[in-house]
Each structure stands twice: as structure tokens, then as C-alpha cells.
Amino acid sequence: MKYDIILLDADETILDFKQSENYSLKRVLNQHGLDSESTLLKSSYQKINEELWKNHALGLLSKDLLKTERFRLFLEENNLAGDALLMGEDYLRALPEKVFLIDGAYDFLAKLHQKIPLVIVTNGIGYVQNLRLEKSGLKHFIDLMVISEECGFSKPDKRIFEHTFKLIGKPLSQTRALMIGDRIETDILGAINAGLDSCWFNPNGDKNQTPHRPTFEVSSLDQIHCLL
Numbered sequence: 001m002k003y004d005i006i007l008l009d010a011d012e013t014i015l016d017f018k019q020s021e022n023y024s025l026k027r028v029l030n031q032h033g034l035d036s037e038s039t040l041l042k043s044s045y046q047k048i049n050e051e052l053w054k055n056h057a058l059g060l061l062s063k064d065l066l067k068t069e070r071f072r073l074f075l076e077e078n079n080l081a082g083d084a085l086l087m088g089e090d091y092l093r094a095l096p097e098k099v100f101l102i103d104g105a106y107d108f109l110a111k112l113h114q115k116i117p118l119v120i121v122t123n124g125i126g127y128v129q130n131l132r133l134e135k136s137g138l139k140h141f142i143d144l145m146v147i148s149e150e151c152g153f154s155k156p157d158k159r160i161f162e163h164t165f166k167l168i169g170k171p172l173s174q175t176r177a178l179m180i181g182d183r184i185e186t187d188i189l190g191a192i193n194a195g196l197d198s199c200w201f202n203p204n205g206d207k208n209q210t211p212h213r214p215t216f217e218v219s220s221l222d223q224i225h226c227l228l
Contacts, residue, residue: 001116001228002176003197005168007161009181010122010129010145013201014109014221015136016100021046024094031090032082041078048073056154057123057186063149067092067125096131101138102203108221109141116228120145121164121179123154123186144168155181155190162194172196178215180224188214199224 011017025045029036049070055061061069071091072084112118120142122129126149133139146164148154153163161179165172172194180199181187189212191198200214201221208214216227 003116003178003228004170004176005117005119005178006112006228007164007177007179007191007196008118008120009155009179009183009187009201010120010124010133012102012182013180013187014102014105014120014138015132016102019100020095020098020132021049023098024091027094027097028087028091032087034080034082041074044077045070045074048077053123054185057156059154059157063125092125092128095128096135099132099135101136102221104221106138108224109138111225112228113141113143117143117168119143119164119168121155121160121190122146123148126150155183155186156193158190158193158195161190161196178228184208184210184212184214188212199227 008014022042025042026036029041035041052061052066052070056063056066068085068088071087075082075084109118118141120133122145124147126147129145129147133142133145144167146160146167148160151160151163153160162172165175178197178199179187179191180201182201184200188198188200192212197215199216199218202217203219205219218224
């Protein structure tokens, strides 16, 4: 094989975060007496959350502040009364309750883990990501999971990759590794910053509007096998 190890993003690469988010947000809106069927409210939250995670990846916002700030801004934008701190806590409790997989993820990992070590590198919240992996049915395929909240660094910072390889016990500079992920600004740029090959998982056929170029691009997980 061309590579000694495969690094994987979690959300929207092997785990379907959008479905989990929809489920959890609906639960929280119901719990707090808000319209859980409103597409406007859901869209508002998702846009706010996306922007805050981008700011976090840039080092502009702490993970602890993000947990509450997304609901504070959500309530403010929609002129709603509520307890942003409690909503944030309820959301995180609901998020691991239902775990969904990206199409083909189980078969992809089942084939791959027999041939090469698999490591998840994810920007996420430790409690949530650990429990979601536990419930996903994929944990036995994964040799290690590195979570930004637990190690103190987030993609695209190359230090999360340096930390990962310290845990693996192999020098980053001497290991042939491929980073697979759905986000150019975090997964692909992070791999570039760390001097690693990268594979952009792009099932929707989105246009890359950044200057960052992945080594490979695929629209389905099963296409990755021929790259290895």
C-alpha cells in the first residue's frame, strides 16, 4: 500500500452529523417550548453554528464559549426568550442519543481496517464524540481517536497531527499518511500544514473555492480503495 496509516475526519466523513444535529435540535426546541418543525429556526441555528465552528478552527473562539454562544445568538437572532446555557447542555446530551452513518461507511472501514491502521482526527467535543463513536458500531475498526477538545489543538493546526503521531509512536515526518475528510478549510488544509497527503470526500460535488488543493478528490468512500 502507498500509505502506512489512514487518518479520518469523523463528522460528514464517516458519521452523518447533519442527521444527528437535526434530531438533537428538534429535541432541544421541543424541550424549551419552541417550534421544532420550523425550517427557519433550524436554518438559523445551523448557519450560526457553522460560523462559530469556523471561528473556533481559526482560534477566535473557545470550545466552552461555543457551546453556549450558538444558542445565545440563535435566541437573539429570532427574538426568542430562553436559557442559552441550558439549551446548550440539553443539546449536547441529546446529540449522542442517535448516531447515523454516512452511506458506505461501515463497509469501507470493515475492508480497510484489515489492511491498515485507522485513526480518527476530529474537531469536536470529547464527551460527545467518544459516545457517538461507541454507539456507531464502528469503534472496533478504529485504532485511535484524537479529539480537538481533549488535546487542545484543532484542525487545520498542524499541532493536532503532531499530537496524533506522538500518541501513535511514529514520527510524523517519517510516516506515509493520508488524511480523509469533507472540509477543505480544516481537513485538507490541516493535512497540507502537516505535510500529509489528503483526500477530499465531496459527495455533493461542491466546487473548491479555496486555494487549497487536495491530493485526491472522491465522491464516495468506496472510491478511496483504489488510491491506496
